[in-house]
Amino acid sequence: MNIRYSVVAVIALLLCPFYNILHAQESSLLDDIKDTTATTEYVSAAFKSTRVVDGQSIEMLGKGSLDFRILHRFGPISGGTGTLFGLDQSYVRFGFDWAPINDLLIGIGRSSTKKEIDGFVKYRLLQQSRGARELPFSVVLVGGAVLNTLPFNDPAIPNYFSSRLNYFFQTLVGSKLTESISLQLSPTVLHRNLVNLQTDPNDIFALGFGGRIKLTNRVAFMVEYFHSFNGMVKGVNQDPLSIGFDIETGGHVFQLHLTNSSGLNERAFLTDTFNKWARGEIQFGFNISRVFQL
Amino acid sequence: MIRMKKIIAIVVIVMMSSSLTFAQKYFTKNGNVSFHSKTAMENIDAVNKKAVAVIDASTGAMEFAVLMKAFEFERALMQEHFNENYVESDTYPKGSFKGKITNSSSVNFTTDGSYPVTIAGKMSIHGVTNDVTAKGTIVVAGGKINAISEFTILLADYNIEIPSVVKDKIQKSIKIIVNVWLEPKS
Numbered sequence: 001m002n003i004r005y006s007v008v009a010v011i012a013l014l015l016c017p018f019y020n021i022l023h024a025q026e027s028s029l030l031d032d033i034k035d036t037t038a039t040t041e042y043v044s045a046a047f048k049s050t051r052v053v054d055g056q057s058i059e060m061l062g063k064g065s066l067d068f069r070i071l072h073r074f075g076p077i078s079g080g081t082g083t084l085f086g087l088d089q090s091y092v093r094f095g096f097d098w099a100p101i102n103d104l105l106i107g108i109g110r111s112s113t114k115k116e117i118d119g120f121v122k123y124r125l126l127q128q129s130r131g132a133r134e135l136p137f138s139v140v141l142v143g144g145a146v147l148n149t150l151p152f153n154d155p156a157i158p159n160y161f162s163s164r165l166n167y168f169f170q171t172l173v174g175s176k177l178t179e180s181i182s183l184q185l186s187p188t189v190l191h192r193n194l195v196n197l198q199t200d201p202n203d204i205f206a207l208g209f210g211g212r213i214k215l216t217n218r219v220a221f222m223v224e225y226f227h228s229f230n231g232m233v234k235g236v237n238q239d240p241l242s243i244g245f246d247i248e249t250g251g252h253v254f255q256l257h258l259t260n261s262s263g264l265n266e267r268a269f270l271t272d273t274f275n276k277w278a279r280g281e282i283q284f285g286f287n288i289s290r291v292f293q294l
Numbered sequence: 295m296i297r298m299k300k301i302i303a304i305v306v307i308v309m310m311s312s313s314l315t316f317a318q319k320y321f322t323k324n325g326n327v328s329f330h331s332k333t334a335m336e337n338i339d340a341v342n343k344k345a346v347a348v349i350d351a352s353t354g355a356m357e358f359a360v361l362m363k364a365f366e367f368e369r370a371l372m373q374e375h376f377n378e379n380y381v382e383s384d385t386y387p388k389g390s391f392k393g394k395i396t397n398s399s400s401v402n403f404t405t406d407g408s409y410p411v412t413i414a415g416k417m418s419i420h421g422v423t424n425d426v427t428a429k430g431t432i433v434v435a436g437g438k439i440n441a442i443s444e445f446t447i448l449l450a451d452y453n454i455e456i457p458s459v460v461k462d463k464i465q466k467s468i469k470i471i472v473n474v475w476l477e478p479k480s
């Protein structure tokens with residue numbers, strides 16, 4: 001008897017661990033079917049909009065989205081009461097961007113300055129991701145053209161259509177470092193078919209910097225700066241620097257900023273920026289973006 | 295001493311046998327959970343086809359989990375706003391429900407049929423947990439279970455704020471529809 005009970009007790013005690021496992025599982029039924037295969041999660045919404053301020057951001061639009069963009073810059077605040085702090089002047093670009101797929105954006109627009117029509121193609125080569133495929137940054141390629149539609153300066157000389165054209169290429173490398181901070185670098189090449197002076201270079205090399213700090217879910221602080229390495233006439237050309245706020249209201253993104261540039265396409269803000277922050281030649285401007293789903 | 299061992303043995307055997315009773319669990323990793331908001335201004339529909347769910351037929355206990363980022367919207371921008379502004383998916387990646395069928399004894403998981411049930415438990419969304427009760431149906435068909443339920447939650451209960459500019463576009467109470475097919479877990 002003694003031995004029998006001992007044996008039973010020992011067997012029962014040996015089986016106890018299984019009893020514990022069964023009950024441990026019951027604390028969460030889902031533990032049983034936990035997915036062991038890691039998945040890749042893509043990082044989205046590094047910026048509120050597809051533009052930091054003037055330049056392209058690493059952000060794309062979702063498939064089938066159409067973005068109607070109104071870009072507006074006033075004149076310099078240093079104009080004082082005579083120009084109502086620049087509000088008398090205005091520079092405008094209307095444009096449409098369309099995303100046929102998630103990684104591609106095609107855009108066209110027209111600027112009031114020099115009556116320029118510009119178009120671009122933007123392709124996301126790599127998207128920042130976490131999980132199975134870990135990539136700390138996104139890489140986006142941009143190529144575009146700017147067409148000047150003003151009458152030629154000197155109709156007496158032979159003029160060519162190609163003289164109206166300018167091209168730009170960018171490689172945007174950026175990262176959503178934290179939920180609130182995103183940074184990007186934008187190496188840029190601008191090619192102008194026709195330049196004013198023989199000494200002016202046709203190709204301009206520039207490096208852009210863009211950043212955002214998300215203040216709330218719907219408001220972000222933005223900064224953008226482009227430095228051109230050549231073709232800058234000292235004391236005349238300036239590097240564009242813009243700071244501002246992105247305000248998203250659901251459907252609309254309002255980008256309000258202060259800038260020394262009135263250029264609304266890549267050719268214009270890289271080579272036609274003459275205002276200087278230090279001289280108080282700061283312009284108020286805004287972008288309005290309205291996204292429709294097609 | 296002998297009596298002691300006897301008692302230990304009996305206690306252990308009783309405890310084990312209780313746990314070794316019929317413990318059939320049903321599960322899925324591809325459950326369907328959708329939600330709907332309808333106003334005069336705008337309709338919002340989103341569906342998550344990757345809900346994970348487990349139902350323990352022996353106790354009526356059930357658990358659901360969804361990744362917030364797996365909700366698919368018709369409009370890409372809505373999806374972005376949902377994740378970025380409303381449920382803050384980077385901070386609160388998961389939504390979950392843990393509860394039980396309060397009348398599980400009236401469900402015969404081994405006999406095909408449709409059984410009305412009441413479910414009570416705790417739902418967690420956006421870092422907030424609330425008690426939820428809902429009516430539903432358990433359909434047993436060919437060894438599988440189809441669990442269906444429809445209920446509404448108040449966004450305010452889960453600390454999900456609607457800014458005044460879009461208050462006419464988003465319903466304050468959101469309808470959630472659960473429709474999952476679960477298979478026996480071997």
